Amino acid sequence: MSEDFYDVLGVSRDASEEEIKKAYRKKAAEHHPDVSDDDDAEERFKKIQKAKEVLTTRISAAQYDQLVIPLHRGDKRGGDGRGGSGGARSLRGSAARAGAGGFETSSTVLRRRRWSRAFRGGRDDRPRQGRDLRTGLTIDLEDAFEGATKEVTLTRPTACDTCDGAGHPPDADVQTCPQCNGRGQVQQVQQTPLGRVQQTSTCPRCEGEGELYSEDCSDCGGDGVVREEATLSVEIPPGIRSGQSLRMEREGAPGENGGPNGDLLIEVDVDIGDRYERDGDDLRVSEAISFPQAVFGDTVEVETVDGTVEMDVPAGTQSGETFRLEGKGMPRLRRRGRGDLYVQVGVVIPDSLNEEQREALEAFAEAGGEDIDVGGGFFERLKSSF
Incomplete structure (x- = not known):
C-alpha cells in the first residue's frame, strides 16, 4: 500500500x-x-x-x-x-x-x-455499484439536428432518506443472527446416491445481512430503498440517431454496501416526420418540378432542415433523377461536418390545361413528329413516360 x-x-x-x-x-x-x-x-x-x-x-x-x-x-x-x-x-x-x-x-x-x-469467508461486504436503469426519449428531427436540452421523467429506486439506506432506524438494537452466527450464510448437508453433498445458501432469517435489528424503517420497510419520481435534464448532442443511447452517470439504482449508484441509459428515438428519409448522416427528400422546368432547366428552392437553399435543375432532367446537395444533411455526431441531402425530382404533369397551354403542347408534339390524339392520348402517353 x-x-x-x-x-x-x-x-x-x-x-x-x-x-x-x-x-x-x-x-x-x-x-x-x-x-x-x-x-x-x-x-x-x-x-x-x-x-x-x-x-x-x-x-x-x-x-x-x-x-x-x-x-x-x-x-x-x-x-x-x-x-x-x-x-x-x-x-x-x-x-x-x-x-x-x-x-x-x-x-x-x-x-x-x-x-x-x-x-472467515462469510458474506461479501465490499461496495458494489448499483444496477443501470433504462428509459426512452422521443425527439423531433430539428432537435436531433441542432441539439437540445430535454427533460426525462422516470420512477426509480433510491436510497431511503429516513434511514440513509440502512433499512432500520439509527437507534435500533442490533444482534448477531443466531441462525448463521453472523456469517450471512448457512450450510446444509444432504445425503445423495453419490454421497454427502454440502450446500451453502443465503441465510433465510437475516437475508444474508448477518445481523438482526429490533425494528425496520417505517418508510422503506427494511429494504433501505424507496421508489421516487425524478425529473432529469439531459443534453441531446447534434446528430444523434434513433436507437443510440445517452448515459447519465450515477443516476441509476443505488449501490450496495456504500458503493456508487449505477448509470441511467436513455435510448433516443428520432421522429423524422413525413418529409425526409434518413440514412445515417444523410437525408433524402422528394421535390416536384414542372414539365417546362425539366425540359428547359431552372433554379428551384429546396427546403432543408435548417432553411431553404437553391438547387440548379439542368435542361433535360428526367423524372426520378437524384441530385446531391453536399453538406446539407445531418451533423456528424461528435465530429465535424455534416452529411448530404439527396433530392429526387419528380416531374408533375397537370391534370388540366387552358387553351393556350393545350395549343402550345400540341405544337410541341407535332414538331416532334407525334401523332396527336386531341382526346387525351398524347397526355396519357406523356404522363406514363414519367
Whole structure:
C-alpha cells in the first residue's frame, strides 16, 4: 500500500465519517478526469475513491490504524508486532475484548465484525455499484439536428432518506443472527446416491445481512430503498440517431454496501416526420418540378432542415433523377461536418390545361413528329413516360 489513505483525502486520523465523506467530495470534484488536465488525474481519482471506500465502508479508522498505518511508519510486522496475519488475529480478539471493556462504539464493533467475517469467508461486504436503469426519449428531427436540452421523467429506486439506506432506524438494537452466527450464510448437508453433498445458501432469517435489528424503517420497510419520481435534464448532442443511447452517470439504482449508484441509459428515438428519409448522416427528400422546368432547366428552392437553399435543375432532367446537395444533411455526431441531402425530382404533369397551354403542347408534339390524339392520348402517353 503505497500511500496513506488519510493523506490522500487530506484528513486527520481522528476525522469523523462525515468529515471523510466531505473531504472525498472535495477531492473527487478537483481530480475527476473530466475536470482535471493533469496526466495522472484518472489514477489519482481512483486512489481517492479507494481511500474513501476503505475509511468509511470496509473497516473503521481504528482498524486501518492498527493494520496499515504501522507499515507507513516503517514497522513491517504490523500493528501487534507479530506480522500481518497476527495483526488480523489480534483484530478479531480485540473486537471480543471491546464488548467486555465497553470502550468502543457499537458501530465500530459492527464494522469489526463485518471485517472479520470477510476473513472467515462469510458474506461479501465490499461496495458494489448499483444496477443501470433504462428509459426512452422521443425527439423531433430539428432537435436531433441542432441539439437540445430535454427533460426525462422516470420512477426509480433510491436510497431511503429516513434511514440513509440502512433499512432500520439509527437507534435500533442490533444482534448477531443466531441462525448463521453472523456469517450471512448457512450450510446444509444432504445425503445423495453419490454421497454427502454440502450446500451453502443465503441465510433465510437475516437475508444474508448477518445481523438482526429490533425494528425496520417505517418508510422503506427494511429494504433501505424507496421508489421516487425524478425529473432529469439531459443534453441531446447534434446528430444523434434513433436507437443510440445517452448515459447519465450515477443516476441509476443505488449501490450496495456504500458503493456508487449505477448509470441511467436513455435510448433516443428520432421522429423524422413525413418529409425526409434518413440514412445515417444523410437525408433524402422528394421535390416536384414542372414539365417546362425539366425540359428547359431552372433554379428551384429546396427546403432543408435548417432553411431553404437553391438547387440548379439542368435542361433535360428526367423524372426520378437524384441530385446531391453536399453538406446539407445531418451533423456528424461528435465530429465535424455534416452529411448530404439527396433530392429526387419528380416531374408533375397537370391534370388540366387552358387553351393556350393545350395549343402550345400540341405544337410541341407535332414538331416532334407525334401523332396527336386531341382526346387525351398524347397526355396519357406523356404522363406514363414519367
